[in-house]
Amino acid sequence: MPSVPAAGVLLFLAWIYPSGALYFHIGETEKKCFIEEIPDETMVIGKYRTQLWDKQSGSFLPSTPGLGMHVEIKDPETKIILSRQYGSDGRFTFTSHTPGEHQICLHSNSTKMALFAGGKLRVHLDVQVGEHTNNYPEIAAKDKLSELQLRVRQLLDQVEQIQKEQNYQRYREERFRMTSESTNQRVLWWSIAQTLILIVTGIWQMKHLKSFFEAKKLV
Numbered sequence: 673m674p675s676v677p678a679a680g681v682l683l684f685l686a687w688i689y690p691s692g693a694l695y696f697h698i699g700e701t702e703k704k705c706f707i708e709e710i711p712d713e714t715m716v717i718g719k720y721r722t723q724l725w726d727k728q729s730g731s732f733l734p735s736t737p738g739l740g741m742h743v744e745i746k747d748p749e750t751k752i753i754l755s756r757q758y759g760s761d762g763r764f765t766f767t768s769h770t771p772g773e774h775q776i777c778l779h780s781n782s783t784k785m786a787l788f789a790g791g792k793l794r795v796h797l798d799v800q801v802g803e804h805t806n807n808y809p810e811i812a813a814k815d816k817l818s819e820l821q822l823r824v825r826q827l828l829d830q831v832e833q834i835q836k837e838q839n840y841q842r843y844r845e846e847r848f849r850m851t852s853e854s855t856n857q858r859v860l861w862w863s864i865a866q867t868l869i870l871i872v873t874g875i876w877q878m879k880h881l882k883s884f885f886e887a888k889k890l891v
Contacts, residue, residue: 693798703779710801711840712771714833717805718743720778721761723794732794736760740781741795748772757781765805771840802836803829 698704710716722739723732741762745754747770754766768774780793806829812822 693796695794695796697792697794698778698780699792700780703777704795705775705777706797706799708774708776708799708801709772709840710768710774711836712768714768714802714836715765715805716768716774716799716801717763717765718776718797718799719763720795720797722780723796725792725794736793739793742779742781744775744777746775746777748774750775771843802833 696704708716720741722736722741723734724736724739725731726733737760739760740757741760742757743754743762743764744752745764745766747753747768749770753769754764756764758764776799778795778797803826808822808826811817811825817825
């Protein structure tokens with residue numbers, strides 16, 4: 673995968689199943705990216721909120737009105753599937769159509785905000801994947817499901833997600849096998865090439881030595 677064209681980019685390699693919540697700090701012109709391995713046809717929901725560092729109080733402000741965050745999502749083929757500007761607090765969603773590593777990048781519009789003034793920004797990020805993106809209390813209220821029916825719905829969603837995970841693991845295994853076979857084939861051909869080079873070199877040396885001895889009338 674090509675590197676992200678930004679100075680000081682930090683790549684977090686993490687599995688966020690079922691969900692992952694963390695916070696990180698970014699500078700005024702800094703972009704930070706996360707790489708998530710996601711099966712195909714899987715919904716992902718990300719929520720974030722920002723806090724700006726206040727030099728006077730020596731702490732982070734509870735909110736940062738006027739500050740925006742740009743979110744960019746790339747699929748395993750580095751195609752941009754989401755690129756959008758959000759506010760200081762936001763929620764983004766996307767559905768994966770290709771299994772593999774998806775890149776989630778965030779950076780602020782600090783160049784448009786004088787209040788940033790070279791300070792640092794704390795970003796709280798929560799990412800949920802698969803069936804964990806479902807709001808089951810809301811589903812139960814909307815579809816008027818009993819507790820048992822809701823539990824069955826949850827189990828069905830979990831089974832579906834497990835199947836997607838298994839399909840993704842098989843996909844990864846197949847790619848690894850193809851890579852291994854390709855590597856083995858290259859090693860084989862390289863060994864054959866080395867053997868041929870040694871044989872040709874040996875024949876050339878024998879002819880050269882024979883010509884040398886004949887010239888010296890030693891044979």
